[in-house]
Amino acid sequence: MTSGIRNDYFKVSGFGGAERVENRLADLPWVDQKEASRAKFKKGGIDGFELEVVEENELTRKFKQAHDALWAGGKRNPSEAFDELDKLIFCKIWDERTPRKAGEPYDFQVFTDDKGDALKKRIQALYQKGREKDPEVFKEDIRLSNSELQTVVGYLAGTNLGKTDLDSKGRAFETFMTGFFRGEFGQYFTPRNIVKFIVDALPIGNEDKVLDTSCGSGGFLLHALDKVRREADRMAEEGYFEPTSVQHHKHWHDFAENNLYGIEISEGIARTAKMNMIIHDDGHTNVIAFDGLEPIGTMRERTKNQGFKADQFDFIITNPPFGAKVKLSEKRYLEDYDLGSKDIDWIDAKLKNATVKQKKVGDDDLTRYEITVPEGQQLFKRIDGNHRLSAFEAMDDAGLDRYAAPFCLVFFGSVKDARRNEKALFHNINSKALPLTSEEVFKGIVDSPEDFSDTDLSDRFGAEYLQCRQLKDKLDFSYLSNLKNVFGKSDGQDECVRSVVIQSLQDVRGQIDPKTELDTEAVFEAMKRINDTYNDPRLQSSTAQGLFAAFLFFHLTEDRSRGSYEQFTNWVLRTHQYELRSINAADLIKIFSKIAQSRKRQVFVSMQFSADTKPNFEAIESAINDLNNKHDLDIAIMPIRIDQFDTGFSYEINAEILRLIEDSGLLIADLTLGNKNVYHEIGYLMGLNQGKGLSHENFLLVHNASIGDARADIGFNISGIKQLRLNDTNALREAIKEQVSKFYGLG
Known part of the structure; x- marks a missing residue:
């Protein structure tokens, strides 16, 4: 059995028709093998297959198929299914990292001799081994049945996550993960291009300590890690060390393990961030599930992570959630907030030629800053014309001083940077606020090669x-x-x-x-x-x-x-x-x-196969092939050899035939020679249609009078249903082609 992504093999003899656990095979027997191998995937591919490196799209599809199998259309909560899939990906990674000799089978796969809980015990052993090394990643046991484990393991077993390109597997996990959280929880993570823009703007090196206080899925941390990894690659190109050397690995890996810190208030999302970083090869050690605004002493005590210290982080890169307000009466966060280095005052450094005066406003601990710059200088420029600020400033009402107007200061290093970013920010502000209706906003970006090179345009927008x-x-x-x-x-x-x-x-x-x-x-x-x-x-x-x-x-x-x-x-x-x-x-x-x-590209042909009726099948086959060639389609023909079942009397339609009928988009039933078994299949499909409230549009009844006699072949019970009755095989082919073309909407 195959879904196009996963192949399953079962031993039929000696088992019931519905058995799908105890009779599962690892693989089909090879040539000259009497019995199937115990394992399909083995180290080095000796007497089996090596794990396969896959493309990003295929890996994303495998993740989604595995999740859908666990979700099972509502059998469990989607977030629970996501957690269980995370655990199995964790096990898969640990299995690939386990040392083994060439020819030894991987544990993360279904064995032919798996009975009872054998697979579950192997997966649990991998899980426990990983938890001993990373006890904070997963704290709960795997909660899946044997059949669920077999299904998901089947999707992932043949994939080599370790050797799949780092960017590809990272993007695959992020694409699946971001779509899932956005759809199920309304969690909107910072877009990748914005994260990249911010991280690229900062001079982060491998000795800097980096913190994200609202790390979500770990986007900022991963891009910081990627920046340092690219720095190592660049140093290797310049001859500092070899690309495959220990120094190259230590340059970025030590940074990942010791200098990257993340805090996420949601334990489920924090766990996802850790998995995201594990998939990217590391950096999850110092990601904790905690409230990033709590005192750091409390943070260290409860999480047992002593790396969170006052005045030690060189860069705090974060996009905190703005969807909620915390009243001072609930938590006085700011007075206890000690993270981050306070030695440098960025505003003072920028305004060295300016005079800054502070003034208390009202009773709400608000401070008003008045900035005076030398004559002729303009340090600030309003990018987006929010004229409500000007109207507020013009009001002569001391009672309104208690209201604070939010704003954002953006610093640029040059006039060109300011001009380029002004256009970019104006575009982003307006395009995020309302659907764009003005061509001018796009024009300012697309038609300005002097401000935005082709590379800038592609990377930034x-x-x-x-x-x-x-x-x-x-x-x-x-x-x-x-x-x-x-x-x-x-x-x-x-x-x-x-x-x-x-x-x-x-x-x-x-x-x-x-x-x-x-x-x-x-x-x-x-x-x-x-x-x-x-x-x-x-x-x-x-x-x-x-x-x-x-x-x-x-x-x-x-x-x-x-x-x-x-x-x-x-x-x-x-x-x-x-x-x-x-x-x-x-x-x-x-x-x-x-x-x-809904109109599957699979045609089921029900007919009496014999030397007499062979021209009818060839006419059907020719009609389908003509349509495939003309319209670049892949309509498949599924003939069932009625003659192989014909014993001179009606037979019981077996399960395989019923499945083929249900899976086919269109049934073509040849009534020529009046084979009674063809009537069984017509009746079955008519019953399916009636049960689903569908009209009888998905079958086509044909008869060739040059071979059979319609009066003797066609029973009274279907005589009132539309049929193609023709006296010539060529005419039959053209009529079938016309009807199939209409069914598939080809004109």
Whole structure:
């Protein structure tokens, strides 16, 4: 059995049809083997297979499949399923780190001779070994059944987490983890590009001590570790030491183990941060689950971690949660807060030519600062015009002095930096506050190569911005005239070329994979084809960016299981989607994909196989192959040899046939020669449809009068259902092709 990600093998003989635990095999027997091997995965691949290094996308998919198996559609809380998966990933990592001789099997896999709790005991042993080394990572036992363990271990067993590229496995875990927490808990972690921007701006070295007081999943700490690791790589390139030397490893590993500290108030998220760092190869030692605003003496006492000391951290990089307020009457945090080095006053260092006066305001311990700078100097510039501040300053009412207005000071090292960042911050402030409606905000970023190089544009804002710069001058709307309404190039419209390109590329990447790099030339070619499609007057009138983005997705994606470009085009026209003024691309793609997936690309052929009926099967096969070749599809044919079951009387349909019928999108039943067993399968599918409240659209009844006699072959009970009755095999093939094409929405 296979899901496309995991293969399972079972010994059928001597076991009940539903048994899936006691009869599991590690692998199929090799050539000349009478019995299956005890283990499939062995060190060095001797007499078996070595663990496989996988790509980021596949690893993300494995994590998600394993989590879904534990969640089981609601059997357990999603957060509990996430915790259990974390524990098993922890075990998997420890198993790979365990020394073993070449040819010895790995413990993290299903053995052929596993009986009872054998697998569970092996996994528990790995878990306990890891907990002895890292007692703070997991404090609870694994709470999974034998069958659940077999399922999840099956997903992960063949993957080599240790040798999979560090960035790939890190991004895979972060992608899965971030999507999970955002969906289940509303936890929004700091975006990766913002974390990178902040860490890159700081002169962090391998001797500095770094703290994140609200570390969440560990993003800031991991980027700090990555910065020091890249520093080690750079030093190796410059000849300080060899890339594979002990010095190279110690340069970043000692920093990870001794200089990275994190505090997270949620124990579950703190545990996730530790796992995230373990997956990245280390740095989890000093991540604790605690309130980062508590006194450090209390912190050391309760967590037993003596590394948290006053006035010792060189850099505190954090994005604290702003969703809650703590009243002074509840906790007076600030007066006890001792973390961080206080030797340097950054404001005083910047304002060495300025005069600063302090003034107490009201009774709420607020301080007002008045800053006077020398004539002609301007140290501060308002980036975002919040004119409410000016109105407040102009009010002559002493009673209002008790109100404090929040603000943020940003320091830049040069005039160029200030100009570049002013535009960037203005963009980010406005794009986060409300959906962007002004093309000018994008224009200020995309059309300023003197301020933002191609590299800056891609790294700071995203690949879509760079591709927009590359595409915008190629979009000639005298040629792409059918897309004028979409891009705001028709008379009376506001131009929105940059907005549509950037949003559409973001929509497409979000559906394929946020990490996918789209080829700019392929995108341009796709736009030209969409322009041809929009030649239809119904589409030409549409201004919906989301509809255009969905067309772009179905042209660029290679995942045919979600539907083809032709199917999507026909569906849009048939269901009048083009009449909607506003369309969310992700929703539209999801809706159509579900429709396409409901019509599985698998055709079940039920017929009497014999020399007489062979032309009928060849006609069906030829029709399907023609459609596959014409539309670049992969419709599969699943024939069941009725003649192998035919004993001259009705037989009981076995479970395998019933499963094939349920898994198929379309049943083609050949009534020629009137085989009674074909009627069993038609009846079964009709019963399934009635039970699900579905119409009988998923089967096609055919008869070839040049081979059989319809009056004798077709029973009265289905005589009223639509059938293809033809007198010629070639005509039958063309009729089948037309009906299958309609069923799959191919025109």
